[in-house]
Structures are given as C-alpha cells and as structure tokens.
Amino acid sequence: MTRSSLLALAAALAFAVAIVASARRLRTDERHTLVWLLVCAAIAGLAIWRHAIDVLAAAMGIYYAPSALFFLCCGALLWLVFRQSLEVARQREQIRRLAQEVALLAAQVTPDGAAGRSDAGPAASREG
C-alpha cells in the first residue's frame, strides 16, 4: 500500500471517529450520521482499491480519470449545499413564526406588550 493510500485511509478514519463522536453527543441525528459514515466508507474504498476511479471513469465515458472524481464530488457537494439551503429556509420560517407568537403572547400578558429588546441592533427595514 502506498503512502498516499495510507494518508487517505487515515483521513477517512479520523473523519469517521469525529462523526461517531459528535453523534454520541447527539449533535447530529442518525440519518446524517449514516450518510457521513457512507462518505467515509467511499473515501476508504477509493484509497484501498486504487483503480476504482479508472473503472468508474471508463464506465462514465471519461478519458481523464480524476475528472470523474471531480465531477462526482462537485455533484455531491452541490446537492448537499442545496439541501442545507432548504433547511435554512425552513428554520428561518420557524423562527419567524416563533417570534410572532412571542410578540403576540407578550402583548397579551404584559400591560405594555413588550417582547424584549433585540441585541442584534437595527437591521434593514424590510428584510431581504
């Protein structure tokens, strides 16, 4: 096994340890943990079976093998970022709803209807 393979294997292992560690502290849910562990397995697999990329590239009709890897990585990252942006939008909506409810409840229970002052300072008058 070459040094570069060992390096990739070590990186995959370290990544896997980090994933399991944060899963144990409940910072990620099972679905994400599983996906990330599969990513680790893929990295380890490519490190051990060095010609996997060549086989993959040939199957995809790509002459220069590393291009196949770039293509797959970019695709995976794009998908991931897209999912994240959906999640951010969903949570933004939830936070908005919560803030509205807090404001309405505060106006009901306190005579002056004040729901604490923001520390965030002034933002744009119409949020963009």
Added chain:
Amino acid sequence: MRTLVILLGYEEEAAIGQTVAEAARALPGADLLVVDDGSSDRTAEAARAAGARVVRHPFNLGVAAAEATGLRWAVRRGYAAAVRMDGDGQHDPASAPALLEAIAEGAELAVGTRFASVESFRSNALRRAGNRLLSSVVSALSGQPFTDPTSGFRAFGGRALPYFAEHFPHDYPEPESLLWACRRGFRVVELPVRMRPRTSGESSLGPFASAYYMVKVSLALGLELLGSGTASEPPTP
C-alpha cells in the same frame, strides 16, 4: 363591524405618535394596534403613549410578517375587519373608512391605490415604470385590473383576514399576496386612496434595490403561476 387598525412601525418613533392619533380621529370606533417590527428606537413607547396597543417583534422580521402578526391578533380577538397602514403617516387615515366600507359591503380584500385618482408622488421615472410593469403582470395573472399592486394600504375581511394571518410571502409581500387573494377566489377590490410623502425616515428602496425587487417579485409571481408550495396551501378555516 368590529374593526382593528393595524399600523406597522419600524424605527418610526418620530412619526408613529401622530399617525396613531390621526388614525384614532379618522376611525373613532376602531381599536388601534401598532406592530413594532423590532425597532431599536422608541417606536413602541411612542405608540403606547399615543394610546395604541403594541405588539413588538423581538427582532426585525420584515413587513410581511408584521402584517401577518397584526392580522393574527385581529383573528384571535374576533375582529371582523382590519385595515393595515404604514406607521410613517404615508397612508392617510382619512381614506381608511372607504376601504372598510368596501369590506362591509362584502369585499374580502380592499386595496388602496394612489394612481386611480389624486396626486401621485413618491415617483421617479424608474419607479413608475416598475409599477406599471408590475401592474400589468399582476393584472394579467389575476385576471383583474390593478393599478397599484405594491400598495400596502389595505383592508381585510371575510376569508382574507384569517388566510393572510397565516400565509404571507417573503420580503416584499404586496403584489404576491394580491395574486394569492385573486387565485383563492377572494373578492378583491381596488379603491382610490390618498397617500402622502414621508414625513420622516427614509424610503426602504434605492434604485438598485428597486431593480432587484422587480426581478424578485417577477420570479415570485412566475412561481405562483406554476403553483408554488406556500401559495397552493388551502386557506385555513
């Protein structure tokens, strides 16, 4: 008809007191609610001092959310109608009774337009061209003619009141919510109102923001045409 006047205020401590007082004079039978959209100045205190109930967002949520908060208050307190105005005094409260009258006569959304009559100010060429473009787009998509789709001076009643308490578009809500209302089959009318130049504060849109706004709204309207997720939810009873 129990009526709530919703004034939206963000950083409006200079103008909100006078706006509240003016609204109280113009609509003596109505209750006044100021939605303070997370101002860092004394908007809430000034509104309270002028005699309005105040709902205060803990941080800035945008004008669409502020409108929805006000409407939610109206729904939960059993109001039959609500009229929404800007807290900076641009919307002349003297025009509000006409909008509410339309609601009383069966309209569910009454939109005040500054172009059907009286003076149009607030206008540079770009903005007016933008408004004309938006008007034609909204009119075409809704199948009903509108001259001022960005107007926020509106009265809500019937099904529109609970609907818009729960559903609101992001960011710049007016043209989109107008289209939503038409698509849901709400009875929508447009009436001439008087609007005035701002007495304080500054406009929320510069030229670049205006152009960006046009692009975003066009996209949102286009998505509505395709039947986007939020807009196609059934109205909440």
